[in-house]
Amino acid sequence: MARLRYADAITSALREEMLADDRVFIAGEEVGQYLGTLGVTSGFLKEFGPMRVVDTPISEVGILGLGIGSAMAGLRPVCEMMRMDFAMVAYDQVINHAAKIRYMFGGQFKVPMVIRGPSGVGRQLSAQHSQSLEVLFAHVPGLKVVMPATPADMKGLLKTAMRDDNPVIVMEALRLYFEKPDVLDAILPGLSEVPDDPDFTVPFGKANVLRAGTDVTLIGYSAMTIQCLKAANILAQEGISAEVVDLRTLLPLDMATPIASIKKTHRAVVVQEQWGLYGCAAEISAQIAERAFYDLDAPVQRVTGAFVPMPFARNLENISFPSEHDIVIAAKRTLGR
Amino acid sequence: MAKKPTLDLTKYVRFYEQMVYIREFEELIGKEWNNAAAHGMGGYMHLYSGEEAIAVGLIGGMDLSAGDCFIGHYRDHGYALAAGSDPGEVMAEICGKATGCSKGKGGSMHICDAARGFYGGYGIVGGNVPIALGLGWALKYRNQKNVCACFFGDGSMNQGAFHETLNMAQLYKVPVIFALENNGYAMGTSIERSHANQDLRSRVDSFAMRSVTINGQDIFEVHEQMAQIIQEMKEDPHPVFVEFKTYRYHGHGAADTPVTQSTYRTRDEVARAKEEKDPIKFAQAKLIELGVLTDEMITDIQSRAYASAEAAMKFSDDSPYPDPSELIKDVYA
Numbered sequence: 040m041a042r043l044r045y046a047d048a049i050t051s052a053l054r055e056e057m058l059a060d061d062r063v064f065i066a067g068e069e070v071g072q073y074l075g076t077l078g079v080t081s082g083f084l085k086e087f088g089p090m091r092v093v094d095t096p097i098s099e100v101g102i103l104g105l106g107i108g109s110a111m112a113g114l115r116p117v118c119e120m121m122r123m124d125f126a127m128v129a130y131d132q133v134i135n136h137a138a139k140i141r142y143m144f145g146g147q148f149k150v151p152m153v154i155r156g157p158s159g160v161g162r163q164l165s166a167q168h169s170q171s172l173e174v175l176f177a178h179v180p181g182l183k184v185v186m187p188a189t190p191a192d193m194k195g196l197l198k199t200a201m202r203d204d205n206p207v208i209v210m211e212a213l214r215l216y217f218e219k220p221d222v223l224d225a226i227l228p229g230l231s232e233v234p235d236d237p238d239f240t241v242p243f244g245k246a247n248v249l250r251a252g253t254d255v256t257l258i259g260y261s262a263m264t265i266q267c268l269k270a271a272n273i274l275a276q277e278g279i280s281a282e283v284v285d286l287r288t289l290l291p292l293d294m295a296t297p298i299a300s301i302k303k304t305h306r307a308v309v310v311q312e313q314w315g316l317y318g319c320a321a322e323i324s325a326q327i328a329e330r331a332f333y334d335l336d337a338p339v340q341r342v343t344g345a346f347v348p349m350p351f352a353r354n355l356e357n358i359s360f361p362s363e364h365d366i367v368i369a370a371k372r373t374l375g376r
Numbered sequence: 377m378a379k380k381p382t383l384d385l386t387k388y389v390r391f392y393e394q395m396v397y398i399r400e401f402e403e404l405i406g407k408e409w410n411n412a413a414a415h416g417m418g419g420y421m422h423l424y425s426g427e428e429a430i431a432v433g434l435i436g437g438m439d440l441s442a443g444d445c446f447i448g449h450y451r452d453h454g455y456a457l458a459a460g461s462d463p464g465e466v467m468a469e470i471c472g473k474a475t476g477c478s479k480g481k482g483g484s485m486h487i488c489d490a491a492r493g494f495y496g497g498y499g500i501v502g503g504n505v506p507i508a509l510g511l512g513w514a515l516k517y518r519n520q521k522n523v524c525a526c527f528f529g530d531g532s533m534n535q536g537a538f539h540e541t542l543n544m545a546q547l548y549k550v551p552v553i554f555a556l557e558n559n560g561y562a563m564g565t566s567i568e569r570s571h572a573n574q575d576l577r578s579r580v581d582s583f584a585m586r587s588v589t590i591n592g593q594d595i596f597e598v599h600e601q602m603a604q605i606i607q608e609m610k611e612d613p614h615p616v617f618v619e620f621k622t623y624r625y626h627g628h629g630a631a632d633t634p635v636t637q638s639t640y641r642t643r644d645e646v647a648r649a650k651e652e653k654d655p656i657k658f659a660q661a662k663l664i665e666l667g668v669l670t671d672e673m674i675t676d677i678q679s680r681a682y683a684s685a686e687a688a689m690k691f692s693d694d695s696p697y698p699d700p701s702e703l704i705k706d707v708y709a
Contacts, residue, residue, distance in 0.1 A: 050633035064517070087630055096547070101540035104506020105513055111495055112445075112514030132536070135500050136507065142706050145479030147490040180707050204709035 041233040042220035048190040049079045049155075049211060050231055052197035055237050057087055057358040060115060063201060065224065066093040066105055067119030067156075067286040068259040076121050077157060079262070103132035103154065108208075110152040111140065113202060120156035125172050137180030137206040151204045159262055159312055160349060160360045161214030163167035165320025169349035169356075171261070171313040173283055176208045177289040177322075183243060188215070189360035190223070191233045192287055195241030202240070212262035225363050226268050244291035248300065252282035255370045258297050258323060260286040263310040263361060281370060289319055296330045297323070305336040308372035312360050340346060340369040383596070385668040391436055391595050392659045392669065393677050395428040398454045401463060401680040402626075404689060407455075409630055415693060416471035421484050421630035422455035423646040427622045427695065429655035430557055433456040433598030434525055437606050438493075444606075445511055447504050449558075449625075450485035451498025451678030455527065459492040463684055464691030473695040480698045481706065499502060501562070502528065502535030505554070510517045512550030512615070521610045525553040531562025532571055533579060545615040546585045553578075553605070557592065563628040577619040585617050592620030593655045596662065610679040623649040627698045 043051065064087075069076050071084035071094040075126045084092040085197040099120065106116040120126045126133060133154065140150050159171040177184045183205055193211065194305050200207040220231035227250060233239075249264065250271050257267040271281040282304055284297045302309050307327055313318035320341045329341050344360040368372040395590070402423040404664055424431070435458040438444035450454045456466045461477065469476030478486050488496035495511060498504035508526030515522045532538050533556065545552050558576055560567055567574050572647045577587050591597050598620065605616055625646060627637050634643070693702035 093548075096540070096543060098544060099507060100537045104508075104537070104541060105510045105544065108447075108495075108507040108510020108512070109514040109517065110506070110510070112511050114514050114517060131500060131503055132506060133573035136498070136503055137699050140496070141709055143478060143486045144481040144488045144496050145477065145481050146706035147478065147488055148495070151709070183708075196631075261591070283467040350596075 040236055042157065042224070042231045043190040043194070043233045044139070044192050044217055044220060044231070045076060045212070045215040046079055046217055047340060048194035049197060051233070052194045053080065054083070056198055056201040057091065057122070059237070062113065062115045063117065063120060064091040064093060065101055065117045066095055066097055068097055068110045070094060070119050070122045078230065091183045099129035100132055100233070103129045103137070104155070106152045107132060107137050107140070107150055108215050110150045112150045114265045117153045117201065118152060118154060122155045122160035122168050122234055124168055126154065126156070128171070133182070133206070134179055134263060138179050139242065141181060141205070149204045150206045153197075153207050153209055155200070155201045155209035155211060156215065157213035158210040159212050160344070160356065163351060163353055163356060165351040166348040171210070171290055173337055174318050177319060181206065184292060185209045185243065185288050186261035187287065187371055188259070188261055188285050188308050190231055190286035192241050192247070192285070194233050196243070196287060198240045203243070210261065215265065226272070227264060234277055241287065243288045244293050246287055246293040246296035247285045247295065248282060249285050250281070250283040252280040252304065253344070254280045255302040255308060255373050256282045256284060256297060256304045256369065257308050257366060258284045258286065259310040260289065261312065263312050264362055266363050266366055267310055270370065273363060273367050274370055279374065281371065282308070284342070292322070294326050294330065298327065301327060301331050302334045305334055307335070308342060308366060308369045308373060310361050310366055311341070311343045313344040314346050315341055316346060328350055337373040337375070340373055342366050385666060387657065388595065388663060389668055390536050392656070392663055393457055393638045393681070394432045394436070395437050395563045395595065395659065396677050397681040397684055398487050399425055400434055401457060401467070401685045401688065402453060402694035404685040406626060408689065415517070416697065418472070419483055420450070422451040422628065423626040423648070424627040425453050426544045426649065426654070427557055427559060427592065428454055429595040429598050429659070430555065430592045430620045430622060431455050431527070432587045433595045433681060434553070434555060434602045435459050437599055437603040438523065438525065440493045443493070443515070444524070445519055445522070446525045446527065446620045447495040447508050447511060449501070449504055449529065449532070450497050450499045452485065452487045456487045456489055459494050460487060461489040461492060461494065467688035468692040468695050471692045472697065473692050473697040474698045474702070475691070479702060479706070483626040483700070488492070501533035502537045504528065504537050505532060508549060508552050512545065512552035513548065516550050516613055518547070518708065523551045523553060523606050523609045524636045525555050527557060528569070529562065530556065530558045530560070530567055530576060531574060534562070542580055542583045542585060542615070542617070545616070549614050551609045551613040552615045553602075553684060554611070554615060555594045556619045557622055558619055559622045559624040561624070561628070561640060564632065564636065566640060577617065580617045585615055587617040587619070589619045589621065592622035593658055595655060601696070623653055625650060631670045670692070
């Protein structure tokens with residue numbers, strides 16, 4: 040077991056898959072000579088050369104077109120979005136093309152590509168660099184959407200994404216990128232541990248019970264899973280046993296695991312980093328209502344971000360997304376406390 | 377002294393025949409549109425009549441069995457037929473049948489043929505252009521001596537995707553032919569009303585890309601020039617922008633009726649184009665003059681082409697619609 044930061048897990052997954060499969064190449068802004076905007080591809084250009092580590096102009100449409108076409112022709116591109124917000128510039132390539140090609144051509148082609156990049160709140164990057172737009176991808180058939188919370192899942196899910204035959208959106212929590220292993224392990228022992236085995240992968244569509252509990256189920260994904268773990272620690276001090284379910288992938292979505300947990304705890308809190316209206320937490324809550332209504336002892340609670348563009352001021356940013364305390368309050372509400 | 381290469385006239389008779397086959401195929405669809413529902417046709421229907429020499433001459437200059445490939449837009453029936461796709465499967469797709477090349481899930485705008493390197497027709501104007509960059513990149517990545525052709529219309533050149541792609545294509549020297557079919561209209565909007573600079577070829581000068589203008593109504597010019605360019609691209613991979621000047625006979629799509637067409641072009645203009653610029657008439661006259669085509673052959677080709685289109689329609693009519701179980705298949709690989 041290695042103790043890694045989330046960003047190191049990204050580097051490790053990319054490098055191992057590039058070594059294992061020469062069809063894999065990375066394309067994006069500043070991925071090569073600049074050593075990666077956040078350093079995850081540092082040294083890659085030297086190791087793999089310019090055909091496999093492709094510095095691109097600031098042209099997201101071009102980057103994704105490069106990915107889609109080469110994937111259809113049998114390569115396995117990894118397209119980096121410097122920020123997932125920038126994928127909006129090329130939304131047409133993702134939604135109208137990558138997601139549709141398999142179906143609208145009757146299965147004649149596949150598009151084995153990864154679109155990955157940092158996403159979400161947490162570094163005072165304000166309105167255009169802090170969004171968590173997974174809803175916009177998870178709504179669309181033909182895509183897969185991956186949102187890892189731990190270094191091990193970051194590595195294992197990214198490797199699975201790179202081996203998948205479909206377009207996979209991997210949204211990486213910028214908030215977690217450089218979190219030190221010690222800090223992670225203080226939240227939950229072993230949280231920073233990543234298996235050394237180069238064949239270690241994590242399957243899609245299999246949620247993970249990160250912490251067992253009996254009183255309430257906290258459901259999260261990506262950075263919000265870490266918030267849930269922190270909330271569970273606080274609740275434990277107050278004698279409340281919270282089970283934390285990390286969804287890992289939104290598409291495919293594993294509802295069996297959270298529902299099995301709810302059948303045990305009879306209470307559920309669903310946490311989503313950004314806007315709740317029409318969001319992933321809403322979908323998950325609806326599925327719980329459909330499939331486990333009679334197991335519930337209290338209404339499902341959603342904890343979501345403020346319905347505003349991300350503000351810059353640190354104090355405003357800090358209150359714009361769910362804190363562990365918000366989750367604690369919601370959990371207690373399900374317990375009538 | 378190098379001798380001017382002589383034309384392979386047998387090849388041009390074959391091209392002529394292909395153009396007639398495409399024309400008959402499209403005209404049959406146009407005729408049967410009155411009875412669309414009975415055949416399973418619906419939605420939009422973009423016909424290629426008038427532009428046949430481009431697909432036939434360019435695709436005819438590629439070696440599809442050796443790895444050359446191409447990608448198109450929604451006016452795509454002609455590409456498949458020029459590549460040798462089965463007309464029955466193309467017609468069945470147009471009619472939403474299970475035997476269609478895309479299993480009836482794509483329709484008229486989404487014809488494809490992976491086995492012949494046809495990476496499909498796309499419905500978003502300009503959206504296929506970035507994908508061609510990736511197809512060309514894959515050729516370069518594998519050191520293949522191949523080219524990829526990307527067909528698009530004048531409307532695509534006003535999309536940002538086009539400009540991002542051409543910049544990157546030239547930057548990376550990918551072997552892609554950017555084949556502009558300039559038929560003068562983006563749906564109902566003329567070049568004059570949509571391009572600040574109406575010399576479309578000059579718009580790509582800013583990318584320092586090799587470019588050429590070709591009379592898209594002249595199969596000889598299309599093919600001779602493209603065959604030469606493709607050979608050079610295979611020796612030294614680079615992108616080329618080609619402006620084919622052409623004209624479309626039908627409305628933009630089936631919904632563009634004579635009434636809506638009257639908002640942007642006159643009947644007289646269409647009639648004149650058919651009279652003066654028709655690629656089939658042009659090829660016919662030249663091949664007769666060259667002594668390789670006779671009236672008898674013309675009649676024979678015409679009737680075989682018509683029979684082929686009819687047979688394709690019959691194949692489609694006899695084919696079942698997709699099984700309801702197909703609804704949820706092929707979403708993921």
